[in-house]
Amino acid sequence: MNILDQIIERKKIEVKKAKAEVSLTELMDSEFFRKKGISLKKSLVEKSGIIAEFKRQSPSKGIINDQSDVLEVVKNYEKFGASAVSILTDKQFFGGSLDDILRVRKSIEIPILRKDFMIDEYQFYEAKSFGADVILLIAANLSVAQVEDFTALSHQMGLEVLLEIHDEKELKHINKDVDFVGINNRNLKDFKVDLDHSINLKNQLPEGILKIAESGIYSVEDFKFLKEKGFDGFLMGEYFMKNENPGKIFEEFVINVII
Numbered sequence: 001m002n003i004l005d006q007i008i009e010r011k012k013i014e015v016k017k018a019k020a021e022v023s024l025t026e027l028m029d030s031e032f033f034r035k036k037g038i039s040l041k042k043s044l045v046e047k048s049g050i051i052a053e054f055k056r057q058s059p060s061k062g063i064i065n066d067q068s069d070v071l072e073v074v075k076n077y078e079k080f081g082a083s084a085v086s087i088l089t090d091k092q093f094f095g096g097s098l099d100d101i102l103r104v105r106k107s108i109e110i111p112i113l114r115k116d117f118m119i120d121e122y123q124f125y126e127a128k129s130f131g132a133d134v135i136l137l138i139a140a141n142l143s144v145a146q147v148e149d150f151t152a153l154s155h156q157m158g159l160e161v162l163l164e165i166h167d168e169k170e171l172k173h174i175n176k177d178v179d180f181v182g183i184n185n186r187n188l189k190d191f192k193v194d195l196d197h198s199i200n201l202k203n204q205l206p207e208g209i210l211k212i213a214e215s216g217i218y219s220v221e222d223f224k225f226l227k228e229k230g231f232d233g234f235l236m237g238e239y240f241m242k243n244e245n246p247g248k249i250f251e252e253f254v255i256n257v258i259i
């Protein structure tokens, strides 16, 4: 079984457990459930375009940073111009939790992307109730019909949708309602990173859709290359998180790419 399949198997068990512990009605009782979300569409064009990620560990890299405090890091991401923050909420493989979102929600005003493996409607209620504004759908583990249904459900709740694809056969998952298409430069099955492959795929996207380059952006040159090729947004995690002070590295990076 590849790692993505392992994650999904585990996720099914987690969702089942969460459902037994907290009902949908309880989730819908949250103050955030009734609040309007903060739009990434707007902030993507108005700010740096960078969606800066908080990620403690990953299956491909092991521990990346288990010392930094989520609140301190995302406040700095916001302060120095991030368009949004991405927070990994998978515990088993990425060391995160929904509580990380809850903890920071009231302290920042930029959108929060709940980064997880969405397979069940319940998780969308969770995302909204813990204060997320955007959710990720990964084409590699969803059917075309699931992407459509989950997009409709997200919009009903006021969540924006980032659909992640990695190869040509996933182009069919794109529908006119998704808010952003992300191209993952990293293959989630073998972890290989290839920026040229992403440019190739980007050229096959429908016109007018907001395009986000994801993963493996490890230098100012990588960023500038992808920007020049027409990406509107840039999802970056490890480059910042592998340092003791991710917010400081973010600040330096933004200064370098803006000049």
Ligand SMILES: O=P(O)(O)OC[C@@H](O)[C@@H](O)c1c[nH]c2ccccc12
Pocket: 053, 055, 115, 116, 138, 164, 184, 214, 215, 216, 217, 235, 236, 237, 238, 239
């Ligand atoms: O740390 P990186 O290489 O900058 O990548 C960030 C982000 O794109 C990556 O964490 C990611 C992209 N898609 C995912 C899906 C699941 C988990 C993680 C991801």
